[in-house]
């Protein structure tokens with residue numbers, strides 16, 4: 001076994017190197033790419049909201065996929081440089097604090113809402129799962145507010161406490177859903193993605 005060097009990223013693997021070579025700041029791009037290849041979630045001309053967008057891999061991938069006639073707005077609690085694509089914009093902010101005024105300003109006409117948000121982890125499985133579920137609840141609340149009827153929602157969640165309740169809520173607001181673990185997810189990770197298709201119109205939501 002090679003000795004670990006100071007500052008070395010122990011999680012670094014071939015996906016990290018592949019992402020760097022392709023010009024993406026994080027390996028997470030391959031998870032979105034897998035979902036895109038499987039289901040064609042993003043289309044040219046769409047308006048996309050990317051929650052938890054830093055350091056910007058999904059934002060870059062989405063802006064390339066929707067193209068010049070589309071638009072991508074990325075939000076993260078951490079600072080990040082503005083993307084260099086004219087159809088992409090970064091706004092620093094907390095997903096738990098997006099009030100109605102803010103949502104009015106970004107618009108309620110999104111085709112896709114993506115959330116790759118992850119909490120700071122404690123290492124205690126149930127605590128981290130509950131923190132992840134809270135982020136997912138806020139992403140879902142935003143998605144049902146800003147998505148057009150028929151819109152698509154993609155959300156990362158940690159399996160564990162809060163997972164079943166979240167799936168139940170996604171089922172309530174979307175016509176169809178799938179749970180997906182990308183190949184490019186680290187094997188030890190408990191993260192999984194939930195995709196909700198075709199947001200229901202208000203009259204079709206049964207609470």
Ligand SMILES: C[S@@+](CC[C@H](N)C(=O)[O-])C[C@H]1O[C@@H](n2cnc3c(N)ncnc32)[C@H](O)[C@@H]1O
Pocket residue numbers: 025026028029051052053054055056057058059075076077078093094095096116117118119120135
């Ligand atoms: C796994 S990273 C996202 C990677 C990103 N999809 C990419 O491809 O570059 C998770 C992000 O969620 C963000 N996040 C966590 N809690 C948040 C919150 N309350 N509001 C907004 N962003 C949050 C973190 O700051 C972090 O940048």
